Amino acid sequence: MLSILVPLYNYNVYPLVVELHKQCMDCIIDFEILCQDDASQSSLNVYNEKVNVLSNCSFVSLKENLAHRGNRNSLAEQAKFDYLLFIDGDSIIIHDNFIKKYIDNLQDFDVVYGGRLHPKKCPSENQKLRWKYGRFIEDKSALNRKKKNYQSLLFNNTLIKKDCFNKVKFDKDIKKYGHDDTQLSYQLSLLQVKINHIENPVEHGDIDTNLVYLNKTKESLENLILLYEEEKIDIEFVRLLQLYQFLKRTKIKYIFSKIHSAFEHYLWQNLTGKSPNLFLFNWFRIGYLCSIKQKN
Known part of the structure; x- marks a missing residue:
């Protein structure tokens, strides 16, 4: 049924996994939650190790850095189910029917994107640039996202069929940060895959400082x-x-x-x-x- 793939770097992912695990259990579906830290060597991994105690869940800390694209590809290769749900480790689940909403919207689509939101209040003055750009430029309703089906697709909080993802994957030859979502969305547009935009957002938790x-x-x-x-x-x-x-x-x-x-x-x-x-x-x-x- 569903493989939830959580790439992370230097972040406590345990609260996120606990909530996802609870919702999957409530939906009574076959699932797995795979978390992979990209060689951050973070002290927070002490908390992340608790993920391994939860049923159908695993946490691994890589020895060598793969970069964000490589980490996502690696998780997809390990996934055993037909549907992949990519959720970044710093995401916050804000609705208690989050998983159910995805399950209810699988039919006749290759990709389902739930969207992302930033908090109503900026966490600090030192994070205002990222918060402002996210809240006033990036955050969009499903109705607005549908106007540009492919360009509005971000690969945080995206559900995609595994066979569809395997046709594109993230470009492992590019190591720098940025526009990995743009490139993959462009590849999906060439394949003319069916995308559904729904109102099922996660909240962006770890907002970058201005610098x-x-x-x-x-x-x-x-x-x-x-x-x-x-x-x-x-x-x-x-x-x-x-x-x-x-x-x-x-x-x-x-x-x-x-x-x-x-x-x-x-x-x-x-x-x-x-x-x-x-x-x-x-x-x-x-x-x-x-x-x-x-x-x-």
């Missing part, structure tokens, strides 16, 4: 250019790439790069401060994208 998220943003933009250069994604699939191509074609890319260089310090100050501005964050993203040196 960490800004550095991750830079790395993800570098990854996006890499995918573009290696023709692993179509420009039409990503709005940011469409804008990048327009700036490049109209010879404005160089100007944006110079503006970014001149104002990067001031943008950085705002975005890592107490009141980061999302408009300035978008300017940062565009400017940094234009500043990345291409291979050709």
Whole structure:
């Protein structure tokens, strides 16, 4: 029936697994919950070891780092059931019918995505950039997600048929952070798999600090250019790439790069401060994208 796959890094996943285990037992289904720490060597793994006491559950701490894509692929290879439910280790289950809702929506679909939410209140001023971008840009209802079926798909809180996942998998050749969901969603769009968007969100628990998220943003933009250069994604699939191509074609890319260089310090100050501005964050993203040196 259902293999729940939980990749994690330096996080206490036990409360999440306890809730998932309870709901699976209540639904009276065949299931397994596989948790895999990506070689964090975290002291929190003392708590994570308790997962192994629960029926049909396992926790493993890897000796060598696979990176997020590799960890997800590894979990999928170990899964023994036909349906895979990917849930990141820092997720929080906010509905007591979470598993049941997925079971009720399996019919006639290859992929079912439940969505993700950020807390109504930001945990701290030092996390405001990631929280703002998540809450006001990324968090979408199922109705809005259906308008862009594939582009709205994130692989946290996603249920997918195993045979469908095996046709695509995560690109193990790319090691940097970012746009792994974009690339996999693009591959699924080429296969024209059937996607269902439902209202069954998890909450994002471990929100990055401003500095960490800004550095991750830079790395993800570098990854996006890499995918573009290696023709692993179509420009039409990503709005940011469409804008990048327009700036490049109209010879404005160089100007944006110079503006970014001149104002990067001031943008950085705002975005890592107490009141980061999302408009300035978008300017940062565009400017940094234009500043990345291409291979050709």
